[in-house]
Amino acid sequence: DGGITQSPKYLFRKEGQNVTLSCEQNLNHDAMYWYRQDPGQGLRLIYYSQIVNDFQKGDIAEGYSVSREKKESFPLTVTSAQKNPTAFYLCASSMGPRADGYTFGSGTRLTVV
Amino acid sequence: KQEVTQIPAALSVPEGENLVLNCSFTDSAIYNLQWFRQDPGKGLTSLLLIQSSQREQTSGRLNASLDKSSGRSTLYIAASQPGDSATYLCAFNTQRSSYKLIFGSGTRLLVRP
Numbered sequence: 001d002g003g004i005t006q007s008p009k010y011l012f013r014k015e016g017q018n019v020t021l022s023c024e025q026n027l028n029h030d031a032m033y034w035y036r037q038d039p040g041q042g043l044r045l046i047y048y049s050q051i052v053n054d055f056q057k058g059d060i061a062e063g064y065s066v067s068r069e070k071k072e073s074f075p076l077t078v079t080s081a082q083k084n085p086t087a088f089y090l091c092a093s094s095m096g097p098r099a100d101g102y103t104f105g106s107g108t109r110l111t112v113v
Numbered sequence: 114k115q116e117v118t119q120i121p122a123a124l125s126v127p128e129g130e131n132l133v134l135n136c137s138f139t140d141s142a143i144y145n146l147q148w149f150r151q152d153p154g155k156g157l158t159s160l161l162l163i164q165s166s167q168r169e170q171t172s173g174r175l176n177a178s179l180d181k182s183s184g185r186s187t188l189y190i191a192a193s194q195p196g197d198s199a200t201y202l203c204a205f206n207t208q209r210s211s212y213k214l215i216f217g218s219g220t221r222l223l224v225r226p
């Protein structure tokens with residue numbers, strides 16, 4: 001079955017530590033996205049990539065980094081520079097750059113301990 | 114500033130009721146408007162997508178309308194069931210920023226048996 005796989009489902013980070021969230025898709029989608037969701041709020045765009053080896057900052061990119069070395073993969077690193085990283089992180093992909101056929105992963109819940 | 118407002122924030126209804134969820138957005142240069150469903154701790158599932166040239170879309174018991182001139186969309190759920198209990202999120206993108214979905218904070222729906 002085609003879809004987006006995010007791992008891990010739960011992640012705990014110590015203060016000052018970098019962590020990487022995995023996102024893999026087998027939908028042959030060109031565009032991939034990372035969103036952050038805080039309790040009771042909508043989603044906010046962190047980074048997006050429309051093609052391999054290219055990515056752009058979203059609205060809240062500070063303290064995060066990404067790479068897009070393969071079409072199928074778009075990992076997100078939460079660095080120690082992100083002051084409030086506890087949140088629910090959602091990866092998504094779409095067929096083209098215009099958000100048609102948007103598909104979301106099941107999310108990773110990151111908690112700072 | 115591009116914003117999406119969803120009213121009400123929470124709704125509790127008895128099973129079998131017809132209900133309407135409201136979404137208002139600030140940018141008239143809309144490209145797509147989408148309604149998503151989110152179950153607790155899960156990713157988002159796309160329910161309906163309305164392109165800017167359309168006025169409504171239907172899928173089963175769901176009907177979504179779009180009025181660009183007033184900046185509003187409604188999601189109508191007919192004959193609600195306990196399985197409809199979830200958070201419903203509205204999101205839009207624009208012609209000049211088609212890659213990015215702008216989300217509301219959602220309406221949390223509880224359908225009581």
